[in-house]
Amino acid sequence: MEQTTSEKILDVAQNLVVAGGYNGFSYADISDAIGIRKASIHHHFPTKAELVQVLVDRYTQRAEAGLNALRERVPGPAGQLQAYVNYWRTCILDATEPFCVCAMLASEMQMLPDTVASHVRRHFENLAAWLTSVLKAGAEQKLFRLAGSPEEEAQILMASVHGAMLSARALADRNLFAAIVGPQLARLKA
Amino acid sequence: MEQTTSEKILDVAQNLVVAGGYNGFSYADISDAIGIRKASIHHHFPTKAELVQVLVDRYTQRAEAGLNALRERVPGPAGQLQAYVNYWRTCILDATEPFCVCAMLASEMQMLPDTVASHVRRHFENLAAWLTSVLKAGAEQKLFRLAGSPEEEAQILMASVHGAMLSARALADRNLFAAIVGPQLARLKA
């Protein structure tokens, strides 16, 4: 067995959350998808809240690891931002993951279990912090000319990315993501 | 009777959709909120898909009317954009409507009934068209200096607005909306 049942469950659940949010899937959906009984899923994840919490936890950790790896391996703040955006561009283009799990859940924030909500919030904080650090480095190296503080610009960029995902989905136009985020990146360059 | 039952149902349903999306509410929720039996709601709106479709229809029509009224009454493209953003800023600040109905539903696009999905898409098209026309007017009057075409800039602005709503909700910071959208507006001015 090269992938544990728990991982299969999380993978399927992640796709389902991306497609329809917290209330948009059920244990029966997961059951159907991986050929296991509903009760068996409860063995791995006793409650739905717990399942999604673990799912978000895994997602945020992977995201943080990925972003940090990117900051180490890709040279220069401009390249790092571009690499981050490219990641999402290809995810959306090939439909492997056409939306951010946490962006999806954030829209339902008000009716999410508390533990899930706080994990989602932390992902937003992490992402904003990463963008801030990259923008700050770029500004210090005179590669970027920021209109506001790195923190402010990071929030603007993050909102553009999530808004672009939403527009691409709403208008069923996969190229729209890059068409929106591209210019926002370009504008930063000094 | 100064408000029909149908309108009450739509009002409650709209709040529920804003809070939790299409799958985040039930007829029972509406029933509880306005003191009417579930079956009576089915009399006014036979199916949930129909209810939400009418709801979105009403929303898009109001939005279009509001935007057009704004374009007529508020002088100058800059003022018009500012008025549009101010509308949402106050909605979010006083929590009367902390999220756009169609932005909420757009995130669930993939599992929405077809009729609802197409109505949501049309709202995005309408809003983009309105923003485009205002940006175009501003550019022609040399009030704005646009980096790209009015269409492109409109998509960027729309994404910023929706992304800012999402960030404000995710981070539970009502002032974040204006902090993100404000600079995006300012940047347009020539």
Place this chain on the structure above:
DNA sequence: ATATATCTACCTACTAGTAGGAAGACAAAC
């Protein structure tokens, strides 16, 4: 022998939706 993983079978609560009837409003027919 014990821990892990899966199963069958079940539960309660809730889902959207239906059937059929009661109460009132309104108009036309007598």
Place this chain on the structure above:
DNA sequence: GTTTGTCTTCCTACTAGTAGGTAGATATAT
């Protein structure tokens, strides 16, 4: 001016199906 029929609205009572979750047996692996 009362009766009749129709329309609207809301009701009680119900259906079939699904939600998340549980109990307990069985299998497997260490």
